Amino acid sequence: xxxxxxxxxxxxxxxxxxxxxxxxxxxxxxxxxxxxxxxxxxxxxxxxxxxxxxxxxxxxxxxxxxxxxxxxxxxxxxxxxxxxxxxxxxxxxxxxxxxxxxxxxxxxxxxxxxxxxxxxxxxxxxxxxxxxxxxxxxxxxxxxxxxxxxxxxxxxxxxxxxxxxxxxxxxxxxxxxxxxxxxxxxxxxxxxxxxxxxxxxxxxxxxxxxxxxxxxxxxxxxxxxxxxxxxxxxxxxxxxxxxxxxxxxxxxxxxxxxxxxxxxxxxxxxxxxxxxxxxxxxxxxxxxxxxxxxxxxxxxxxxxxxxxxxxxxxxxxxxxxxxxxxxxxxxxxxxxxxxxxxxxxxxxxxxxxxxxxxxxxxxxxxxxxxxxxxxxxxxxxxxxxxxxxxxxxxxxxxxxxxxxxxxxxxxxxxxxxxxxxxxxxxxxxxxxxxxxxxxxxxx
Numbered sequence: 001x002x003x004x005x006x007x008x009x010x011x012x013x014x015x016x017x018x019x020x021x022x023x024x025x026x027x028x029x030x031x032x033x034x035x036x037x038x039x040x041x042x043x044x045x046x047x048x049x050x051x052x053x054x055x056x057x058x059x060x061x062x063x064x065x066x067x068x069x070x071x072x073x074x075x076x077x078x079x080x081x082x083x084x085x086x087x088x089x090x091x092x093x094x095x096x097x098x099x100x101x102x103x104x105x106x107x108x109x110x111x112x113x114x115x116x117x118x119x120x121x122x123x124x125x126x127x128x129x130x131x132x133x134x135x136x137x138x139x140x141x142x143x144x145x146x147x148x149x150x151x152x153x154x155x156x157x158x159x160x161x162x163x164x165x166x167x168x169x170x171x172x173x174x175x176x177x178x179x180x181x182x183x184x185x186x187x188x189x190x191x192x193x194x195x196x197x198x199x200x201x202x203x204x205x206x207x208x209x210x211x212x213x214x215x216x217x218x219x220x221x222x223x224x225x226x227x228x229x230x231x232x233x234x235x236x237x238x239x240x241x242x243x244x245x246x247x248x249x250x251x252x253x254x255x256x257x258x259x260x261x262x263x264x265x266x267x268x269x270x271x272x273x274x275x276x277x278x279x280x281x282x283x284x285x286x287x288x289x290x291x292x293x294x295x296x297x298x299x300x301x302x303x304x305x306x307x308x309x310x311x312x313x314x315x316x317x318x319x320x321x322x323x324x325x326x327x328x329x330x331x332x333x334x335x336x337x338x339x340x341x342x343x344x345x346x347x348x349x350x351x352x353x354x355x356x357x358x359x360x361x362x363x364x365x366x367x368x369x370x371x372x373x374x375x376x377x378x379x380x381x382x383x384x385x386x387x388x389x390x391x392x393x394x395x396x397x398x399x400x401x402x403x404x405x406x407x408x409x410x411x412x413x414x415x416x417x418x419x420x421x422x423x424x425x426x427x428x429x430x431x432x433x434x435x436x437x438x439x440x441x442x443x
Contacts, residue, residue, distance in 0.1 A: 031056035033052055035051075050085065050088070061076075062114075063075065100220070101129070101219040101220060103132040104129070136148050137150070148172070148201070148227065149199040153215075167217045171191070172193040174205075175189050231257050239252075245375055247314070250312050253341065258276075260272075260274075261274045278303060278325070281326075283303060284324045285299055289318070289319060291320065320343040348429060350433045355436060360439060361443065363442070370384050374405075376430055420438055420440060
């Protein structure tokens with residue numbers, strides 16, 4: 001748990017035997033004050049000892065100066081005849097804004113010792129900096145552990161008499177639902193590690209949880225950034241049974257999983273596991289050419305806020321597809337992956353790029369030229385058909401294509417408008433198809 005709260009409220013706590021004493025009137029000549037020193041009074045770095053020298057014993061007022069503020073904040077009085085020493089709890093050293101620490105590494109503070117407000121001296125600058133990381137980044141190791149990291153703490157005031165770099169620690173805590181089968185369980189906090197490094201790993205526990213990295217130094221402790229670690233559990237996949245060869249194929253689905261939901265007051269939070277559509281989950285689309293072929297990666301997409309995903313691919317021929325929810329990390333959130341979905345077969349249909357007459361209107365006795373362009377481009381033997389007077393499609397001729405293209409020239413002696421179409425046979429990579437209908441008019 002955190003070392004101690006740094007958000008103390010109420011009056012200043014004075015230690016060291018001077019609490020409650022009242023400054024006595026002193027009519028003597030003003031004393032010269034010098035050599036104001038500050039240091040930690042204990043090994044726990046809880047109390048600060050302030051010492052100074054003066055030429056004549058007088059009552060002294062002690063104040064905290066802060067960069068950016070034109071005034072000092074008085075926090076104590078040392079009476080006439082007392083030792084030139086004052087001890088105060090560091091968490092009670094409040095500035096004019098009521099802060100005992102700051103997240104600004106450039107902020108400076110100092111102690112001012114004054115004699116009846118006439119003469120004064122100040123200590124060297126020190127910081128009251130308690131690092132607040134901007135966020136915790138989580139990712140996955142090769143053995144499926146969560147790896148966390150935070151930005152390194154910036155440097156603060158140089159030659160700081162109260163600086164204790166060895167005191168900067170990070171308390172890593174995992175919060176979870178201790179009884180997932182029941183609703184409304186009090187959250188359970190697990191102390192994962194106390195470390196002076198800005199990186200670490202957390203072993204999986206089979207549950208969703210909230211991971212927090214909390215800074216702790218000589219100025220106290222503070223709640224740090226958190227990351228929500230989810231578990232993807234399953235995914236669905238939907239795709240058309242077929243699509244044109246080389247055309248777009250849209251594959252959709254949803255990833256669901258378990259997430260930790262926290263409610264209630266911060267002092268007594270309630271944790272519940274919930275099944276959700278996992279947002280921002282990486283989804284790897286895979287394909288194979290047959291049920292015995294190896295799976296290969298097509299690409300990666302991500303789920304939306306509701307866990308749904310969409311992948312659009314060009315149809316390369318008959319394929320089986322599946323998706324694999326992958327381990328996904330980032331700033332403030334991570335999700336464990338899940339097993340692949342069942343496979344979904346998508347057939348390819350030969351795509352007719354163009355089917356037409358070179359001249360759709362000709363004079364009687366002129367030979368028409370029927371054009372065809374298909375993909376995949378091969379040596380298919382396509383059949384040209386027309387619709388006879390009975391409304392039945394009837395063959396005219398076959399044409400062997402070259403690189404998927406061909407022009408059929410033939411005799412046609414029927415006046416008026418006649419509908420035509422091409423039939424294109426199947427290939428190893430695409431099924432057979434008919435072209436759209438196109439018309440020849442003979443005048």
